[in-house]
Amino acid sequence: MAKFTRKGKGGSPGISTASLPDIIFMLLFFFMVTTVMREVELKIFVKTPDATEIKKLEKKSLVSYIYIGKPRNKMFGDEPRIQLNDQFAKVSDIQNFIIAERKARNEAEIPFLTTSLKVDQETKMGIVTDIKLELRKINALKINYSTRKRIKEL
Numbered sequence: 001m002a003k004f005t006r007k008g009k010g011g012s013p014g015i016s017t018a019s020l021p022d023i024i025f026m027l028l029f030f031f032m033v034t035t036v037m038r039e040v041e042l043k044i045f046v047k048t049p050d051a052t053e054i055k056k057l058e059k060k061s062l063v064s065y066i067y068i069g070k071p072r073n074k075m076f077g078d079e080p081r082i083q084l085n086d087q088f089a090k091v092s093d094i095q096n097f098i099i100a101e102r103k104a105r106n107e108a109e110i111p112f113l114t115t116s117l118k119v120d121q122e123t124k125m126g127i128v129t130d131i132k133l134e135l136r137k138i139n140a141l142k143i144n145y146s147t148r149k150r151i152k153e154l
Contacts, residue, residue, distance in 0.1 A: 041086055043081075059112070069081070080127055
């Protein structure tokens, strides 16, 4: 008859790492899909004012943004500046910006283009009025003011 003996304490088996690459790729794809890349790097401070009656924009792809506020870098001064895409601009540059935005769109979408002004709440209305006059000159009459929703106090 055969004799069976125990060979001391056997350790626990090793952890299988065969599914580890699958988990890593699943996490990678999750973050790639859910991450939103910022289109414009803001060089100015923009703290939009509060509002109670707001409406969401339907198609954000048809919106051109004009940012107005104090520069983040003190090298550019303390006065409010205009930012178009990733560059500082003057009021006179707004017409060329809107014309370039129109050229980049399909002709059927041009009547639906909206210009959104993201203005810091500390900015004086003089610069905003100048921008609105420039927009009128090139018949860009759909203007939106970006705001934050005011939280109702109890």
